[in-house]
Amino acid sequence: MDAQDGDERPLIIHRLPLLQDESTSEFTSDGTVDLRNQPARKQRTGKWKACFFILGAEFAECVAFFAISKNLVTYLTGVLHESNVDAATTVSTWIGTSFFTPLVGAFLADTFWGRYWTILAFLSVYVTGMTVLTASALLPLLMGASYSRSAHRLFAYLGLYLAALGTGGIKPCVCALGADQFDASDPVERRAKGSFFNWYYFSINIGSLLSATVVVWVQDNVGWGVGFAIPTLLMLSGLVLFVAGRKVYRYQRVGGSPLTRASQVVVAAVRNYRLVLPEPDDSSALLHQAPPGTTEGNDSTMQHTSQFRFLDKAAIVAPSSGEKGATASPWRLCTVSQVEELKTVLRMFPVWVSMVLFFAATAQMSSTFIEQGETMDNRVGPFTVPPASLSTFDVISVMVCIPIYDKALVPLARRATGKERGLSQLQRLGVGLALSVAGMVYAALLEARRLSLARAAADGRPPMSIMWQAPAFAVLGAGEVFATIGILEFFYDQSPDGMKSLGTALAQLAVAAGNYFNSAVLAAVAAVTTRNGEAGWIPDDLDKGHLDYFFWFMAVLGVVNLLHFLHCSVRYRGSSNNSTYSS
Incomplete structure (x- = not known):
């Protein structure tokens, strides 16, 4: 199927027949159920009243996560006495692990426990x-x-990585569970689902704001145990x-x-090569429907496309296999939907x-930006501002930009383009990537x-x-409104029904x-730039180094990455329920 065909009809077709208009039906039309495993009633379940509890739990998790990540580099250098490079590397590794473990949580949610029980366990x-972690600080x-x-x-480190494991079942499932509260077949609820991703990220940043101000201040001035x-x-x-x-x-x-x-x-494609x-x-010649008595684990069918054609071999019904794969192993013959x-x-x-590369740029806010802030004058009037608290400007930028984006920019773009979302998902991501480059350029000039x-x-x-750092945090915060929220919505939207948690985990x-x-x-920078006894770009005394070179290097990588993204987005073609690359 070529790109033009993809524009005319959806790639995903739900099997459930709709006996009446979805917007007036008593029950949801997306297969969701209530606590008693009965079809969910629209008026009694879901929507924003359910999201209040979900976003409340997410807010608490975010306060905890940012209470660690915002000031961890200070804890490592000041309390555990690690070097600047080691502390920055440790912070990035810990944050990376926190966003890698969602694969574990998503697998358990989609396969065994469901999103609710996975969140509860983690x-x-x-x-x-x-x-x-609190006990270790004491x-x-x-x-x-x-x-x-x-x-x-x-x-x-035990407390840190238990927390990293715990966040793995929360990050992919909270976002997906919240989106599940809106019936995609109902036009009103479908539009509300688009707003949910914006306000989901808004709640994250309220938690981040509380951590970057109150909790960080307590950690620096009262004690790490209380913090x-x-x-x-x-x-x-x-x-x-x-x-x-x-x-x-x-x-x-x-x-x-x-x-x-x-x-x-x-496996089936390789075996059928x-x-x-x-x-x-x-x-x-392909198997479109699973044989009676079997299940794919997914209640929707997907139309065949002509891209990645080698994988189609997994769905070819060989003449010797008899009745459309009735007895074939799923490791030998798969349905078109699986493919x-x-x-x-x-x-x-x-x-x-x-x-x-975008998230590598935003990682500077919890590592090198803080180390840079420690070399600057942190007195603002009668107050002494902890370097980690400058991330408040990232949070404020997000909290200001989300309402503007949701209530002003989207309606204007919707009227201009005629698209329900206003900006396409790829346009939104592109703006975020460009802003990350601008943030790195500013940081380089400042240093x-x-x-x-x-x-x-x-x-x-x-x-x-230290207030000269504020614009860098603010620009990257604006980039997060476009790119971070956009990638969550993109992966949830584009993932097949049986892979929603996994799709969100891939974004994480x-x-x-x-x-x-x-x-x-x-x-690598530390290894290369410290040869022959040199101080390197990022020594413990930043006045003897060149942190600005590192920021320029990240900016160049960001430009190359933006060009790569533009190349991919030009080849991207959308349809009503999914998207494909043109052949």
Whole structure:
């Protein structure tokens, strides 16, 4: 099927027949059920009343997550006495792990437990991790003369990575569970679902704002034990709130494992490599319907497309297989829908790759930006501003831009373009990528100016106010409104019905990959620039280094990445329910 065909008809067709208009039906039309496993009633379940409980739990999780990530580099350098490079690498690795574990949570949610029970289980793990981290911060006080730094570090890292595991079941499932509360077949609820992703990210940033101001101040001025205890108690409250909303949630039934279905397609295609592919427009030789008595784990069918044609071999019914695969193993013969699910994920991959560099840029806000802020004058009037609190401007930027985007920009763009979303998902992502480049350019110029003044100063006092960092945080925050929210919506929207949690996890995986990439770049830069006894670009004393070179390097990578994204987006073609690349 070519791109023009994709514009005329949807790639996903739900099997459930609609006996009346969806907007007036008593029950949802997307297969969701209530707590008693009965068809969900529209008036009694879901929508914003259910999202209140879901977003409340997400808010609590975000306060805890940002209470760690915003100031972790300060904790590592000031309390555990790690170097600047090691601390920045540790922070990026921990954040990367926190966004890698959602693959585990998404697999369990889509395959075994469902989103509600997965969130509940991982919230418990998260609370345990925060408790261990809080106890580790109190070790110097509790152990007294027998204090051991190695024991302190062991318990601190145990708490950190238990929290990273806990967040893995929350990040992909909260977003997907919230989107499940809106029936996509109802025009009013479908439009509300688009707003949900904006307000979901808004709640994240309220939590981030609280952490960057109140919690960070407590950590720096009262103590780390109290600073970690506050989000721990808030996490317990979030757990109680989430359970309290269980009667009004809409639940998607658990299907088969999406990873198993994808693996079956790959294995079957390889095993059938000798079979001859039919003509691109002829799908009569392919298995469209699973044999009676079997299930794919998905209640929707997908139309055949002609891209990635080698995978079609997994669905070819060989003449020797008899009655349309009635007795064939699913590892030998798959349905067209299974094949198209894997194709959908492959089509999204170039977009996913483009987002890795974006998240590598935003990773600077929790690592090198803070180290840069520690070399600047943090006195603002009568107040002393912790460097980690400058991330408040990132949060404020997000909180200002989301209402403007949702209530002003989208309606204007909708009237101009005639599209329901206003801007297309790819246009939204492109704007975010461009803003990340602008943020890196500003950071490079700022650091070059700071270095020039610092080396000219005779008294050794910080020559620049820390408030000069605010525009860099604000620009990257505006970029997050476009790119971070956009990638969540894109992957949820484009993923097949049985892969919604996995699709959201893939968006989170881009954050993980961006942070891991940042860790690798930091390590490589340190190794290359410290040869022959040189101080390097990022020494412990930044006045002797060239952090500005690092920011310029990230800006150049961002430009290359933006060009790659534009190339991919030009080849992208959309349809009403999914999208494909042109052949």
